[in-house]
Amino acid sequence: MFSLERSSSSDSARSVDTDASPVCDSTGSARSTGSEGSTTARSGSCASWPRGLFKLIRKIRLSLTQSRFRETDDISTQRIVKVSTGIGDNAKEYALDASLIKVPASVGKEACFPAGRSPVSTPASISPTCERFVLQGIVSGKGTYQFVSRKAHYAPADSTESPVIAQLAKAWAASQETASDFIIAERYLVVGIAPWVAAPGAASSADALQCRLVVKDVNKHHEELVIPMTQVGLKFTDKLLLPAQIRRAHDLLNQHLLHTHGDSTVKPMIASREGIGRNATLITYATINEAITAGTITDTAQLDEALHAMVVEGRQARRQGYIHSEEQLAQLRATPLADFFDEAAPDAMPAGPSRQNT
Structure with a gap:
């Protein structure tokens, strides 16, 4: 068993994933309308956003005009990630969120990229939903990459969240105490779970926890599999990943990918609290970054075309709130502009009125 405790941080409770979307009022000031209709003050001004960003936002809205009027905002049934447990007559298929x-x-x-909503906790040591998320990571060979709040990461005992790694560790410890087997989906015998050793020269930081889940496949002569698990507790003040956090999340994803195996076109499950915010931002940035590196994107016009295509794809496959706010889209767009096209991107909150922490 290993400790998940982190040194506490003054802003450890400021991280909530949401699908709240800002709009501009008549003065050009950005507002955020939450799921219950409340409006919270946000800093900065839409009027200060670059013209290219406005064009991108309008183009996304126009592309989604028809789908916006669907009867429901349910996940596309054609893209739902599913897992199977049991064999023969006992086989069952489950849909993940x-x-x-x-x-x-x-x-x-x-x-x-599988994009998901973080599994909830239950009184049991590991919830059925969490077990199925882990199963998907084992079967795919890609593991799971989960964004959690700063509180859940640094002070889990005080948080209502229960991260995947924490649930796994709890179930593993319980099995050790009772000298019983911990078997995932009646097939994968857990041998151990522990933080992996960082590669030589790799930067270490308390903002992430990366582990090796070791299991044996009881249906394949106890073949041993090693699966990476990553937990990320980055600042998400006012529901924004800023360029510095986006880059850090991407670096951690690249570290995670070094430990995956299987089909290279299938990426790890990336989860966040609502499944449309931080994970959507990382998926989009990782894809854009790779395309720029490969030479597919060579200028800002192509960057905006790619952002448009990725956001529309995410909103059609996942939910309309994919990339959960226009402010987050602005930060996402600013990151590759600074990284590759020599345009300034802030690494701190924009100047403006005091911000409400959520």
């Missing part, structure tokens, strides 16, 4: 986000051909090479 996750969707496959496919990279459009116009953006980059074939790839798909």
